[in-house]
Amino acid sequence: MKQLSxxxxxxxxxxxxxxxxxxRNHHGLIDHEYDMPGEIPYYLRVESKSEGKFPEIKEDSWxxxxxxxxxxxxxxxxxxxxxxxxxxxxxxxxxxEKCTGCGExxxxxxxxxxxxxxxxxxxxxxxxxxxxxxxxxxxxxxxxCLTNALTFGExxxxxxxxxxxxxxxxxxxxxxxxxxxxxx
Amino acid sequence: MSGDGWIPTVCYQCKAECAILARVEGGVVKEVKGNPxxxxxxxxxxxxxxxxxxxxxRLKYPMxxxxxxxxxxxxxxxxxxxMDIMETKLTELRDRGEAHKFTYSMFPHSVTDPKWRFVNAxxxxxxxxxxxxxxxxxxxxxxxxxxxxxxxxxxxxxAVPKGGLMxxxxxxxxGCLDDACVPSHILDAKERGAKLIVIDPIFRAEAAKxxxxxPIKPGGDAALFLGVSNYLLANDLYDKEFxxxxxxxxxxxxxxxxxxxxxxxAMSKICGVPAGDIIKLARMAAEAPSACIDxxxxxxxxxxxxxxxxxxxxxxxxxxxxxxxxxPLPEIAPMAPVEPVxxxxxxxxxxxxxxxxxxxxxxxxxxxxxxxxxxAQAIKDDTLKVFFASECNPALSEMGSGEWRKAVTxxxxxxxxxxxxxxxxxxxxxETMKWADLVLPDQTNFERWEMLYMPWxxxxxxxxxxxxPVVEPIGESRHANRVFIDLGKRMFPxxxxxxxxxxxxxxxLAGVGMSVKKLxxxxxxxxxxTVGFRKYEDAGKFNTPSGKIELKWNMYKDIGREWPxxxxxLEYRRGEDEFPFVLxxxxxxxxxxxxxxxxxxxxxxxxxxxxxxxxxxxxxxxxERLGVKSGDVxxxxxxxxxxxxxxxxxxxxxxxxxxIIHGFGQTMGKVACRGSWVSDNELISDxxxxxxxxxxxGGEAHVTTRVRIYK
Numbered sequence: 103m104k105q106l107s108x109x110x111x112x113x114x115x116x117x118x119x120x121x122x123x124x125x126r127n128h129h130g131l132i133d134h135e136y137d138m139p140g141e142i143p144y145y146l147r148v149e150s151k152s153e154g155k156f157p158e159i160k161e162d163s164w165x166x167x168x169x170x171x172x173x174x175x176x177x178x179x180x181x182x183x184x185x186x187x188x189x190x191x192x193x194x195x196x197x198x199e200k201c202t203g204c205g206e207x208x209x210x211x212x213x214x215x216x217x218x219x220x221x222x223x224x225x226x227x228x229x230x231x232x233x234x235x236x237x238x239x240x241x242x243x244x245x246x247c248l249t250n251a252l253t254f255g256e257x258x259x260x261x262x263x264x265x266x267x268x269x270x271x272x273x274x275x276x277x278x279x280x281x282x283x284x285x286x
Numbered sequence: 287m288s289g290d291g292w293i294p295t296v297c298y299q300c301k302a303e304c305a306i307l308a309r310v311e312g313g314v315v316k317e318v319k320g321n322p323x324x325x326x327x328x329x330x331x332x333x334x335x336x337x338x339x340x341x342x343x344r345l346k347y348p349m350x351x352x353x354x355x356x357x358x359x360x361x362x363x364x365x366x367x368x369m370d371i372m373e374t375k376l377t378e379l380r381d382r383g384e385a386h387k388f389t390y391s392m393f394p395h396s397v398t399d400p401k402w403r404f405v406n407a408x409x410x411x412x413x414x415x416x417x418x419x420x421x422x423x424x425x426x427x428x429x430x431x432x433x434x435x436x437x438x439x440x441x442x443x444x445a446v447p448k449g450g451l452m453x454x455x456x457x458x459x460x461g462c463l464d465d466a467c468v469p470s471h472i473l474d475a476k477e478r479g480a481k482l483i484v485i486d487p488i489f490r491a492e493a494a495k496x497x498x499x500x501p502i503k504p505g506g507d508a509a510l511f512l513g514v515s516n517y518l519l520a521n522d523l524y525d526k527e528f529x530x531x532x533x534x535x536x537x538x539x540x541x542x543x544x545x546x547x548x549x550x551x552a553m554s555k556i557c558g559v560p561a562g563d564i565i566k567l568a569r570m571a572a573e574a575p576s577a578c579i580d581x582x583x584x585x586x587x588x589x590x591x592x593x594x595x596x597x598x599x600x601x602x603x604x605x606x607x608x609x610x611x612x613x614p615l616p617e618i619a620p621m622a623p624v625e626p627v628x629x630x631x632x633x634x635x636x637x638x639x640x641x642x643x644x645x646x647x648x649x650x651x652x653x654x655x656x657x658x659x660x661x662a663q664a665i666k667d668d669t670l671k672v673f674f675a676s677e678c679n680p681a682l683s684e685m686g687s688g689e690w691r692k693a694v695t696x697x698x699x700x701x702x703x704x705x706x707x708x709x710x711x712x713x714x715x716x717e718t719m720k721w722a723d724l725v726l727p728d729q730t731n732f733e734r735w736e737m738l739y740m741p742w743x744x745x746x747x748x749x750x751x752x753x754x755p756v757v758e759p760i761g762e763s764r765h766a767n768r769v770f771i772d773l774g775k776r777m778f779p780x781x782x783x784x785x786x787x788x789x790x791x792x793x794x795l796a797g798v799g800m801s802v803k804k805l806x807x808x809x810x811x812x813x814x815x816t817v818g819f820r821k822y823e824d825a826g827k828f829n830t831p832s833g834k835i836e837l838k839w840n841m842y843k844d845i846g847r848e849w850p851x852x853x854x855x856l857e858y859r860r861g862e863d864e865f866p867f868v869l870x871x872x873x874x875x876x877x878x879x880x881x882x883x884x885x886x887x888x889x890x891x892x893x894x895x896x897x898x899x900x901x902x903x904x905x906x907x908x909x910e911r912l913g914v915k916s917g918d919v920x921x922x923x924x925x926x927x928x929x930x931x932x933x934x935x936x937x938x939x940x941x942x943x944x945x946i947i948h949g950f951g952q953t954m955g956k957v958a959c960r961g962s963w964v965s966d967n968e969l970i971s972d973x974x975x976x977x978x979x980x981x982x983x984g985g986e987a988h989v990t991t992r993v994r995i996y997k
Binding site for chain 1: 316317318319320327328329330333334336337339340341342460462466469470473489491493494495499501875876888889891892893894895896898905907936937938939940941956957960
């Protein structure tokens, strides 16, 4: 199956959130003049997990965005057919024109990454920068990642690259089209 | 304006000033990214710079105070009126022979910053972030091997070889006070086999990536590295060939004698790092092809000069000067002077703004600028009468900020303020602005011309970058550089005979065959692209009086400071019973701690894209003893103030320490004043009151204090 993907390298993600702000700027998700903290939509979020007791501590950080699922629960929940998985790229796309704002997709998404615009009554989310990647550019988060923890490409190729670099896929973070890897 | 598209300019969300590209569409900045010509990265602060530019909180016109200082009541005035007020007061000060009682606190963007020129023409002092934060490091490196670093002269991580050691000591490079390409360079070096060692009482993003995290008692860095050096010398593991050739005669014997009893076991008792680990670190350093140390917070302790000295000694005896992976010795690009150059005031003759029971000993230190900033003391002593501040926020982000706020409202017997004029240039409301007599609306980096010429820049060591306006300025804002060029034209026309800021930068750039226009046409950057290694070999000498490395500081013989002491700062050694916890204040990537505009940035205070809480970090062992749990609100109290804040339990802090983020607690601005944020500087006393030991150790207790915690 054709699938564009982002590989998130936990060896390099420092949880800095640069990707979140870069994404917001690019997609015009923020009103710089008036928006207040806590009210700004986001297509990415950062998670982290610490383990161990002082002084033996380990911590990983990673970014979560739309996983562009193989089987799309959001699309299945959308009666209007506003959500499709693009056959050329594997990107899950939202059609704002068709969206009636029922909010079903927000409920169905297991990764809780779908945003909802109350004012204009529509759902929206990461489209893997469809307009950029179909013109040969990387998604904005990948381009601006502070530590180059993100890599963009065909999922199968990314998996080969991870394997060659001795990294393992962390399946529990995502079994979908975004790939999380780490040196064992 | 350059029109639409990706336009090169420079970030100013922190002092690192990364070269960036701004995407402009229809006269509006839409996006930001790193300029690839400068190994291009921009961090989260840089990305959020657009929010500062367009926030409806921007200061848009000059304002004059109408209420009492601290009331925050202002009325709109014209730029002409503002200029008249400044000119009248500065002229009066000069006419009464007190020009040196004018100080401008700023971060100069180069040694040729036009604001600095203005201060020199006035005969005033400059108090900068540069000597302010890490003067001890600068002086230590200058004294020992004649190099002029500051916190931007990080080791060149892109040059660290396989097996090299990258040692971060109280340093947070993933927080991007360095160039935003540094985090990726550190991780790249790790991937090619270099080792990352993080020495810090708190486990943060760097420790999470480190090969080895060494928790340490705050202030123990000097002891740790003196212990390492003892081991290296005692076991002949030092770089003998390098030392024989380059170290001043007699210094190695002197060093061995001084370090004789500073064994790993003895030093372990001071710094809390097990002796076995000190030995392990020493052996790793001896075996590695290179080792570098990057430190920032740890140089701001009351024993900063000792630590700087110990750090310098470690670099020298391991032969890690100006080699790939070691301590770079920066070069200075030959910028052209703008003639005639106003002379700088003689700081040695006029004295520092510093008090202490025995300041004569402190005055023995060879600082080249106002070494530190005790404004409150200077106001009380009548040695500070006019104070200007740009890009700094002393009412909040400097030690003893409570004292500062009190001092600026002190009045003399006539009922006049002892500090006669306080001017603040600012982009957004700041805490300091509340006390200002004049508030001048500044411009963001998207609206102003500026030539960044920074010999201490990370990327190539010496280079120039052009900050150019990419959009029209908001309101009547004017960049501080332009304001003080205009004021200079009024007051000192002989020194300000050039046309404007762009003309000024053109003259300077001619020194490297450049101009503003050429920089515009060439991606906004100039650099020879080289740093060079072991430049002392070409020169045949180091830039010290003897031409050799001077481990022993003979100039301080009279005050008994030729060699470093391993002792912790006095602030940690006393008051343990009354104040059992050591405060560890730290930085984050989400904030330029002194910059009010980044405190007021909605994206950086957003819970998803930034930080929205400033809890007290406590180890569960301590929390159990105190009977507190996560979320409990506690009082944290020092000998100079108290704050209330929620507790967060974490294994990521050394027991006995309490961690909080530096520089929050602003009450001005709709974003900054949200939530239960506190300022660490309420707890850190004004150093003017704790100079009894610092007079001797040449340090500055920016971060050192003990606290007690109770529910």
